Amino acid sequence: MGKKTQHCLLLFLCLSGLVHYSAALVFWTSMVEITYVNSSNATVDKYCECGVYGRNSPLEQASGIATLPRGDPKGCGSDPVYNPNSSHLTWIALVKRGNCTFSEKINAAYRQGAAAVVVYNVDGSGNSTSHMAHSDATEIPAIMIGNSQGMEVVNLVKNGTVVELTITVGSPHGPWMDTYWLYFLSIAFFIVTAASISYFVFISASRLYSLNMHRRTERKLKSEATKAIRRLQVRKLKTGDEETKSDSDMCAVCLESYKAGELVTVLTCEHIFHKACIEPWLLERRTCPMCKCDILKALGVEEETKESLSAESPLEVTVITVTGGEPMYEVPLTDPASPDPERLQHRYDNRAFEGDSAAGRR
CATH class of the missing domain: 3.50.30.30 (Glucose Oxidase; domain 1)
Known part of the structure; x- marks a missing residue:
């Protein structure tokens, strides 16, 4: 029931x-x-x-x-x-x-x-x-x-x-003409009113708590998406590259053809997009626009995020190697601004993303 x-x-x-x-x-x-x-x-x-x-x-x-x-x-x-x-x-x-x-x-x-x-x-x-x-x-x-x-x-x-x-x-x-009944109705009214207010306060507090938890999770996932973007391969297109030869090859986000000299990001599903187009997309949706591949799950970040949210503890310094042939990217999962000495021993392979982040901070 x-x-x-x-x-x-x-x-x-x-x-x-x-x-x-x-x-x-x-x-x-x-x-x-x-x-x-x-x-x-x-x-x-x-x-x-x-x-x-x-x-x-x-x-x-x-x-x-x-x-x-x-x-x-x-x-x-x-x-x-x-x-x-x-x-x-x-x-x-x-x-x-x-x-x-x-x-x-x-x-x-x-x-x-x-x-x-x-x-x-x-x-x-x-x-x-x-x-x-x-x-x-x-x-x-x-x-x-x-x-x-x-x-x-x-x-x-x-x-x-x-x-x-x-x-x-x-x-x-x-019975409203009876004094004792009037007293009874008044007391019952106040009790029902107090119970109703308490119920709505409880429901509102529960919804507010759920909303805060949802926002916290979203911020955490966005932070992890930022880290996942740093692991993705970034290429600068050159004259003669396959992507620049045909106008039919275009970015699925902006629907513009690729041109030599543009920076493109290669997702884990091998789909290519303009770097400036795909990064804001991934921060909000975290999936490939074409095949809906989850980059967090593909890079193994999603499981680590869930563990960190449930344990309520900071992430440890961990190095992940994306396999599939030879290792391509090795980056720590901790915040880049962390003073951890072990953090300084690692560097990003995705220089282009680091450059954009530094320019944004300036």
């Missing part, structure tokens, strides 16, 4: 876990309808999406007469807590938040026959609500509304007004 496939699989598993966890934190709002007859004998009907179903509440519709707990408005304590009006078949407990758990409030109302429970928030909280948890009370619908809406109904009921409450399921909302 490739790295990209593994990364995609890991990302899919993470996203699957996040989606599953997100679904568990989705909450539902509640539509709340308040209906009563005012002092002018007119029916007042108010409707708003101002409630929130509890985490463990069944998503069901409920309606009934608003009923307050006796004594303590928070609905805590032993039964009986409520005294519902027997003339009404269904009633909904309207209880204030605080003192005991949500589960205790809901169960107390459920045991006395409430159809649902509406919890209004504490004083000073305005119309804010929270996603209440009540894992021990899951039998009847339970919602929370703001303190302002709750106190409005409480005051009506205390004044003897019969208030009918109807709660219906509203719309779902995502």
